[in-house]
Amino acid sequence: MAQIRIRNTNERIEDQEQVKAFLDAQHVLFEHWEPAKLPVELREKFALNDEEKAQILSVYDEEIRDLAARRGYEIWDVISLSDATPNIEELLKKFEQVHTHTEDEIRAIVAGKGIFIIKGEGEVGYFDVELEAGDVISVPENTNHFFTLMDNKQIVAVRLFIEKDGWIAFNVEDPEFIKA
Template sequence: MAEIRIRNTGERISGFENVKAFLDKQNVLHERWDMSKLPEHLREKFVLTDEEKAEVLASFDEEIKDLAARRGYQIWDLISLSDQTPNIEELLKKFEQVHTHTEDEIRAITAGKGIFIIKSDEIGYFDVELEAGDVISVPENTNHFFTLMDNRQIVAVRLFIEKDGWIAYNVDDPEYVKA
């Protein structure tokens, strides 16, 4: 279940209702998917064949289509990252740059853990630590980035409005301090 860490104060927010209430105030969508729908053999697997990726997407087809219909997403895919991912260090350096997009950035975590670092006008940067079942959508034009947590393993559904996906516009923000 997602947990929040406010960087300026170190305060932590946990529990679905508390996290959702906090993220609602930031205009960040947060939902939970039922992970029991995912076949057991895929729950902790981080190197996936194309067939296994299709199986993960099929497991959550109803949830994906519902989210797409509610929020205008047109296409989706599945990303799988781990230490076995070619060029993982280069990818992480690219990911760990504060940026914005002209559309929401959404992830539904199906295995592993990840973290969004998001900027709020009111409180500065905060971390949203995510695990399997967590769905999050960072609003367009919001400073943020997504990266892996210490376990360095994640599988996530990504949804897009534009067929070419998100275009990142890097932001040099002096308020962001790497923690």
């Protein structure tokens, strides 16, 4: 389950009700999908072919369509990243730049782990949301953030989009952001 680390204070929030309450206060959608729905052979597989990605979309079709109907998403896909991904280090450098989008950025983690680093409101400052299989998060539009991988560099996630071209990132130079 998701955990939060507030960077200014190094406070950790691990209780799921408190995680949800904190994210709600920051206007960040947080939900949970059942990770056990994913077939066993895909739970630890991080290099996927198109058929396997389609299978994941099929397994979570009901959840995806429900979320799309509530939030206006038009298209979705599956992203898989691992050490087997060509140019993974270059991709991570690109991901690890604070930016915003004109629509929210959503990830439904179906395998592996990842971290959203998000700029909170007021005195909160930046906080990390450590995600694992089953966690679904949506960072609001125009919110400073970025997404990266945990040390094991393995993740599979469903991404949903409003715009058919996907997210367009607008990089932000924020003097308040300090790499951890």
